[in-house]
Amino acid sequence: MRAGVPKKTLADAAGVLERIAPSKPSQPVLAHVYLEAVPGGLVMRATNGEVDLELLVPAEVEGSGAALVPAALFGQLVRSLPGEYAELRLGPEGLELEGGSFSTRIAVADPETFPPFPEPEGEKGKVAAEALAKALSRVRYAAAQEEYRAIFRGIQLEFDQDRFRAVATDGFRLALYDVPEGAGFSAKRVLPARSADELVRLVKDTAGPLELAAGEGRLWAKGERFQIALALMEGSFPDYERVIPERFVLEATLDAEALRQAIERLRVLADRQSQRIDLAFSEDGLELAAEGEYGRGRERVPAEIQGETPLVAAFNAQYLADALKGLKGALRFRLSGPATPSLLESEEEPGYRAVVVPLRV
Amino acid sequence: MRAGVPKKTLADAAGVLERIAPSKPSQPVLAHVYLEAVPGGLVMRATNGEVDLELLVPAEVEGSGAALVPAALFGQLVRSLPGEYAELRLGPEGLELEGGSFSTRIAVADPETFPPFPEPEGEKGKVAAEALAKALSRVRYAAAQEEYRAIFRGIQLEFDQDRFRAVATDGFRLALYDVPEGAGFSAKRVLPARSADELVRLVKDTAGPLELAAGEGRLWAKGERFQIALALMEGSFPDYERVIPERFVLEATLDAEALRQAIERLRVLADRQSQRIDLAFSEDGLELAAEGEYGRGRERVPAEIQGETPLVAAFNAQYLADALKGLKGALRFRLSGPATPSLLESEEEPGYRAVVVPLRV
Numbered sequence A, B: 001m002r003a004g005v006p007k008k009t010l011a012d013a014a015g016v017l018e019r020i021a022p023s024k025p026s027q028p029v030l031a032h033v034y035l036e037a038v039p040g041g042l043v044m045r046a047t048n049g050e051v052d053l054e055l056l057v058p059a060e061v062e063g064s065g066a067a068l069v070p071a072a073l074f075g076q077l078v079r080s081l082p083g084e085y086a087e088l089r090l091g092p093e094g095l096e097l098e099g100g101s102f103s104t105r106i107a108v109a110d111p112e113t114f115p116p117f118p119e120p121e122g123e124k125g126k127v128a129a130e131a132l133a134k135a136l137s138r139v140r141y142a143a144a145q146e147e148y149r150a151i152f153r154g155i156q157l158e159f160d161q162d163r164f165r166a167v168a169t170d171g172f173r174l175a176l177y178d179v180p181e182g183a184g185f186s187a188k189r190v191l192p193a194r195s196a197d198e199l200v201r202l203v204k205d206t207a208g209p210l211e212l213a214a215g216e217g218r219l220w221a222k223g224e225r226f227q228i229a230l231a232l233m234e235g236s237f238p239d240y241e242r243v244i245p246e247r248f249v250l251e252a253t254l255d256a257e258a259l260r261q262a263i264e265r266l267r268v269l270a271d272r273q274s275q276r277i278d279l280a281f282s283e284d285g286l287e288l289a290a291e292g293e294y295g296r297g298r299e300r301v302p303a304e305i306q307g308e309t310p311l312v313a314a315f316n317a318q319y320l321a322d323a324l325k326g327l328k329g330a331l332r333f334r335l336s337g338p339a340t341p342s343l344l345e346s347e348e349e350p351g352y353r354a355v356v357v358p359l360r361v
Helices: A009-020 A072-082 A128-143 A195-205 A257-267 A318-326 B007-020 B071-080 B131-144 B194-201 B256-267 B316-325
Strands: A003-007 A032-038 A043-047 A051-058 A060-062 A065-070 A084-093 A094-099 A102-106 A123-128 A153-157 A164-169 A173-181 A187-192 A209-214 A219-220 A227-229 A250-255 A276-282 A286-291 A295-301 A303-307 A311-316 A330-335 A344-345 A351-358 B002-006 B032-038 B041-047 B051-058 B060-062 B065-070 B085-091 B094-099 B102-106 B121-128 B155-161 B164-169 B173-179 B187-192 B210-215 B218-222 B225-229 B250-253 B275-283 B285-292 B293-299 B305-307 B311-316 B330-335 B342-346 B352-356
Touching: A003 A009, A003 B102, A009 A032, A009 A051, A009 A072, A009 A084, A009 B094, A032 A072, A032 B065, A043 A084, A051 A195, A065 A072, A072 A102, A084 B293, A102 B002, A102 B256, A123 A128, A123 B275, A128 A153, A128 A164, A128 A173, A128 A195, A128 A209, A128 A318, A128 B051, A128 B094, A153 A195, A173 A303, A173 A318, A187 A195, A195 A227, A250 A257, A250 A286, A257 A276, A257 A295, A257 A330, A257 B071, A276 A303, A276 A318, A286 A303, A295 A318, A311 A318, A318 A351, B007 B032, B007 B041, B007 B051, B007 B071, B007 B085, B007 B194, B032 B071, B032 B085, B051 B194, B065 B071, B121 B131, B121 B155, B131 B155, B131 B164, B131 B173, B131 B194, B131 B210, B131 B316, B155 B194, B173 B316, B187 B194, B194 B225, B250 B256, B250 B285, B256 B275, B256 B285, B256 B293, B256 B316, B256 B330, B275 B305, B275 B316, B285 B305, B311 B316, B316 B352
Parallel strands: none
Antiparallel strands: A003 A060, A003 A084, A032 A043, A032 A065, A043 A051, A051 A227, A084 A094, A094 A102, A102 B293, A123 A209, A153 A164, A153 A187, A164 A173, A173 A351, A209 A219, A219 A227, A250 A303, A250 A330, A276 A286, A276 A311, A286 A295, A295 B102, A330 A344, A344 A351, B002 B060, B002 B085, B032 B041, B032 B065, B041 B051, B051 B225, B085 B094, B094 B102, B121 B210, B155 B164, B155 B187, B164 B173, B173 B352, B210 B218, B218 B225, B250 B305, B250 B330, B275 B285, B275 B311, B285 B293, B330 B342, B342 B352
């Protein structure tokens, strides 16, 4: 087989697959990219056991054939090719790759040894790619890094007829994002946060709908030129709805970025262990203060306050900064009390809500 | 004392000093920046025992006083200050730092405990700051990372009445850079490569002359608003002149960047241990080839050849790539034979010469 592909197209695909293919695989075959010539293009595939990804790369193809190429080497070679155009030729002695005045032949492995792409099963439906990427990336920070309950390292996707939601929590904070678009089916599935990251990277610049299939063990997503299968987490996600406060004693409206920047400044001075930062809400607005072994600092942030003032609550500065990251425009900071959960809502991103619990002081 | 400083000026100075001050110091006092109000500005100083740096930061100053502030904390705080202007006030309770609506007070330590800036001694002269930075950064790569002979981790500066030179070698390759400007004195001094890096960062954007003093144990450099003292290496630098070839059997003239890019591509395929890449010079030009466990590759690079063709020599691809890094325009690749040292010269940087020894094959 022979295939001609614009270099950039091939390099982009190889880069995405190289990230999936494990560099220290449990089975050597997983360090490869599966490459197959089909009419009109190249099918390229990688898997790490958790995430299976298949890309269709448009190419001028003659003949057919398949091979496994070392993922990292192939990626490096394709990226460094001179010229605009890459030519691939698969023969009995390996894969020849040419670009400009450069040519190479690399050893290939038997394509039959590569795991087949898992067949979609379960509930089927559709979501907008961009909305799914947005929802997952917005709540990602609240998933646990390490935790005795593995399920906290996941992001739950809740699909319904008229909306879908992404939600993550590590037991100390919670983030959720609602999209008012039906998926065409009802199901809850928990994705490992790292697999969700791959899905986000893949679809964030994709316009149009994704076809979904939610099986018991996997979630599939299919776009125009890719399909991805993500192994799901077992176990049930915590019953988080009860920690979302509904009654509030105070509501502050302020600029999300101004608040985040003040927190970032004061964090430097906060106690390293507790990361404590004090928020004092009064009729005049909000004053933040932090104190640690090196000194103390304070800063005023303009805020419109409604409710019972004065109110002082202490928070983990990191948690607040995470919840505010990337938010612009007006923020509603709603407190249910000095020691009970607070709710953050963004006027520019109405689907987003974050719950942060004050520190006990 | 009270001082007002544009935030950016203070942040830049704090950043430079923070890099010098060790984060895990042998003595706790070294993790601080020395800060002193003088008429017209702030003197700020840091040392790691190897490099002593003093900056004069222009400021509106009232009163006098000195203090030690934790280097990393001070840097972080100053960088994150809101607004354009920083105000510092030193009082009995610490250093107050204000910017915009943010204010902080940090604990300070006794300035008397900080090591004094070393007094310049030895031969005195001048060099152009830019030329010194260029010479040091051009030869830096050839200094050894780790080596049984510590002196290989240094860069030798050779000052003379009518020129100065920087030279580095790790025993396998050599780089030197000649500047046709006298320093006003004759002396050879070996700087630790890492200290040279600090000197380069400090002076690379400085126009005008640097005052130098070359003592037995230290090299001083003084600009308009800084002075730096660098501890020198002991021991004598190898007698490198004898490895610079003077007679050649072949000379190739080719584009430095085209050669480097071809080498970078082929490196991926080269044997990992030896990094071997073959250069075949013929009447038609240069063909490069590499072969390793995953396959092989080759590439032609246009070259004008004079001398005895054909000639094939093998090189360490990393060494060649290092020697070519950043070079533009025409390169003269001069070979004394297939197994004896080669010399690289740049037409655009006539002061630069690199010696690379072929691999034994």
